[in-house]
Amino acid sequence: MSLIGTVVGVYIPYIAAFIFVVGVLYRVFQWSRSAVPFNITTTCGQQYSLPWLKRTWIDRFDSPFTWWETVIRMLMEIFLFRSLWKNVRYELPAQKAVSTKWLWVFGLVFHWSLLIVLIRHFRFFLEPVPWFVSTLMKLDGFFEVHMDWFQPHMTHILITGLTLLVALLYLLYRRLAFPKERTFSLPSDYIALILLLGVATTGLLMRYVYPVDVSEVKALAQGLLSFHPPANPDLDLMFMLHLLFVSTLLAYFPFSKLMHSAGIFFSPTRNMPNNCRAKRHVNPWNYPVKGVDWNEFYENFKDDLDEIEQMGFVVRPEEY
């Protein structure tokens, strides 16, 4: 048992973490190396032009003029999914679009749950457990449901673990059940969901059904973090499964669309201010292109242009 423990508990997580870190850095490096030739911000609100012209607070962030407005736009995008909030669905044959928020709701629930679950996991890695982690635990376990009848060790349910699972199931459901979504979903879209579902289910099973020895888990987590992993750890099956899913996900991450989490910071339609006419953007690889200049133009249309000169450069109504 202990050899498997070492492989699954130590080697694989280390390899996966290595691929994850190097891979993500490499991709980010690749993006940052390529140029941003133009300011192509997508303007989703009234521009700043005449100072008295009506510009609502949301216009300022949907069409930012200053750097701080741009930062808020990005934050709204990252934490509130501003663009998805706008989602509409086109209805044929009524020929109108109606607002739809399901993707926004479940997308947001999924990402926030995942974030909170991740932060909760700090308690395995850090001793003493930081205050914000324990506070978060308390908030997350707001509904204390005594489940002694089910599992004696359980006192409360952590909400985000469950919402994570529900949101993932919805995201999978829409790809399988909706015709449009089925049309463009690639195998890689399912792989990402299946891996995440694997992580979530094994995690939940450990917590609620097959309890694992938490002190073992903590010892391993802290050992891994301090680069002194315990020798021959003896791990529960469910925990090993959980670790395997997590490791696969980490190793897969840099090669997949999951990179969107880093990519959104690089999206030029969102991270640039709409001040294109006030501040000149310089294209780093700009090069001269020869066009037709005035002299060449004049040569080509000499007669016409001379005639305009004879008119004194003015066009007047003809005498009736």
Add this chain to the structure above:
Amino acid sequence: MSDTEVKFEDMEKFEIVQRFSNWKELLKPSAEMRKGFYSYAASLKDQEYLNLPFPREWSPLDDDWKLPPNWKEIIINKMDELRKKYRSFQVFMDICVRCGACADKCHYYIGTGDPKNMPVVRAELLRSIYRKYFTKTGKVFGEYAGARELTEDVIKEWYIYYFQCSECRRCSVFCPYGIDTAEITMLARELLNSIGISQRFTLTSAAACVRTGNHLGLNPGGVVNSIQYAVDDIKEITGIDVEVPVNKKGADILFVTPSGDYFAQPHWFTFIGYLMIFHELDLDYTMSTYAAEGGNFGFFHSFEVAKKINQKIYKEAKRLGVKWILGGECGHMWRVKHQYMATFVDDTYEDALKSLEEPVNPITGTKFENASSTKMVHILEFLADILKHKKLKIDKSRNDHLRVTHHDSCNIARGMGLFEEPRYVIKSVCNYYYDMPDHSIREKSYCCGSGAGLLADELFELRMRGGMPRAMAVKYVHERYGVNHVTAACAIDRAAIPTLLQYWKLPVQMGGVTELVANAMIMSGEKERDTDLRGNPLGEYLEVEV
């Protein structure tokens, strides 16, 4: 009648067949050229004139597109180049999660039901190739990673679908990462150009613009003739002699407008509107025959052609010694002027930009701070400022025969953020203004269906289908409020929307915003007027004929 002209009754009622497929099917290129959905190839003459790579006669209908022998290599190399030059390209290729928020936001998808017109799938057409040649997973897992081989059919498919995108950026508004399929389309067209594939409509206009200074290919004399007709018309309507400076050195302002305004209908009324207003304000301005075009069809083709056309305005501004530039009502022109123009400037005309001054409205003294770097002000910003300061005498009741709604043109909506200016201007000169439903205006505005070079005749069916959501929104306000006039600050809209309204049998007319201002403006010394600029009687509600 050529075989491309589609008679209206041919397609009285088209059906939208939504096809749902799966990822494996979508990886197979669909290279079939269907009438009404593919564009003609650029003419040899234009390709040669613009020094494009591999100029030749070819047709999309031919089996053999006469691609250069190493075309595959060229495309891959070009892709490599683009991913280093455009962060947008690399990031947009890498991070799409296929959430589908963009899928039914494209008016071409709504109107055709073709899954390859979903923005996410449109991008996948290119992304699948990118994966194959530039990512590990694509190289190893092939189609299971959503990657596919680059073949001639893929090129044909690109030609079809990247010319079924009007670069309207509506998809980008809804994408949680701001992935802009318009940007992907622009880069795909750049790739196609690298192996000598260009679309006829864009290239004809672009070549004409480089040669003559405007998309229509009018000689300077032709431009002057148009202005001549305009001042004659103004005299007939108002009895006032309006003089229009052309190529005049030392004026304060250089005025550029899309060349469609010079004679197309209903652009014309906006054109005479500008001239009337400038006269009334006694503005010291000039037009130019060298920079006779505000628009830039090169923008729909490639970086280089776009730059070729763009430089004229600054060069002319310097030659004439003006202080700043005022731009007429146009859509893509303003996307370019706002987001690209000053960036395009290179050392061959850097000094031209420097010779300009920060724009100040000579009539009101307002500083256009937001244009302090590019020195280019939008006519509606200018007019909003003028109307706010009450510098024109306005009789709103002269527009009482109209119930007005405003179509936000894609480029100035999502590439500039010009929403309130037109509304402020219209409401200052009209008593009856109604917005279309929320999902169809402002940043969510639907394209007219004919932008980015898709105004070509051969794309008629695509255009009418793509314009359907817009037409339906107009229909809604027409039925509810009796709207009989749509405004749009875009020359392509003014060409596309009347046809669209006619096709969808809506008794609604359309025109530019400035036209309404000129209509309501009382000029000093004008004769009694009982019609609007178009000759419609003032006063009673205008019944537009279908």
